[in-house]
Amino acid sequence: MMEILQYEFMRNALMAAVLASVACGIVGAYVVIKRIVFISGGISHAAFGGIGLGYLLGINPILTAIPFSILSAFGIGVISKQGRVNEDTAIGVLWAVGMALGILFIGLSPGYAPDLFSYLFGSILTVPSFDLWMMLLLDVVIILTVFLFYKELTALSFDEEFSEVVGIPTRSMYLLFLCLVALSVVVLIRVVGVILVIALLTIPAAISRQFTYNLRRLMILSIFTGIILTVVGLWLSYALNLASGATIVLVLGSAFFMSSFFKGLMPT
């Protein structure tokens, strides 16, 4: 196993697995306890519009995905809080519109889009160094934001109405929270692709929450669960020559079913 580490792409892949797991451990914990899994799904699919825009403009799609996913996070947040449109309707619309825009942009861009598939389904084995640095930067932003606004984000997730009464600026905090989701989506796109992002964002936290009732521990546990499972998936995809993103998601899914099964057997 160790000899594969001599390849740069493998070292990059491992780095990507760690960086992605940090983002999804922290933000995923909130996504799961605040139950906004499908909002996150909407944001990640809408981010595909940004990927397409990158192709059209001839720049790194990760760079265009950042403003695009943040805009869609704001879109979902603002529309759903106004109350005229149901939240899930807003999600559905932005989800589809974002994907459609992406396809249109790619169609309009000159030539053929060779690594389009890797943005849809992830390609952890081909992450360039520049993207790794971007992921590191976004991780730092996420960690700092959660560190600074931990008590607001936690209170908001627990009881939004009471948070408002005690003076937490719930609306801006909610939008900030959705922006964090948007940033994590961008971090994760390289690893599992827009379509499978939701797995990495929810499964490590969903597994970990079965074993702790402490939010900080939940985040840390999710990070390590994420690292272990992504690395196992990465290794399996390498050894068996399978699509990496899909293999990682299937490893995550199997771990989730197994942990739920064993948790069911354990006395409470």
Next chain:
Amino acid sequence: MINEEIISLKNIGVRFGDIPVLEGVNLSIKQNDFLAIIGPNGGGKTTLLKVILGLVKPDEGEVRVFGENPEKGRRLIGYLPQHTSFDLNFPINVFDVVLMGGYKRLLKNYSKKDKKIAVDALKTVEMLEFRDRQIGRLSGGQLQRVFLARAIVKEPRLILFDEPTTGIDPKMQSSFYNLLSEFKKRMAIVLVTHDIGVVSTQVEEIACLNRRLFYHGAVEEGLKRLETTYECPIELIAHGIPHRVLERHEKK
């Protein structure tokens, strides 16, 4: 303490779409008041509390809370909602939930003093032994007491209760009444309830709310029945102070 006016509602109207929920509601609450608001389901009781808290913006009228708009003034109000919907598996313990009530502002962490006050609040509601318990692992009555602790932890000057005794067993109810008599020495209380027991034993003033804050024959009848049941003298409605119905208890 001077009995200053702390809440003033003037001609409040609230509509949800086409449906009027509150109409022409005038209410004045003073620092020493202990007011119960009774009324039928859908009569707008919870909405009235939410107007005071700034959670519902009235379509008409003016709200002043401690002389300010509700968003500012509500920092001096404690609130115990009727239902708190939350995820029973939420990773948080009782102590941290109570601590939330002492929130100050962005970028300011809970101080040692805040934690001390949270411990005291848990002691007051006799829930200190459960401080490390995950919030979903409590009974309905225990949960209610934790949320009560959360409401008093910022040492409010007014506390709003929305149906505080529904779903609580009689023993818990009487200990809740005892708590109320504790609280009323320190803060104004407004209580929305169906529970005539609490009205008769503790409350000093009563108002009826059914879209409008008002009284009619049937309610007077109800209050006369209250009088015979609880031997509580009733001062009949005087104009100008429409919510004065039950006689003020003699101050000791």
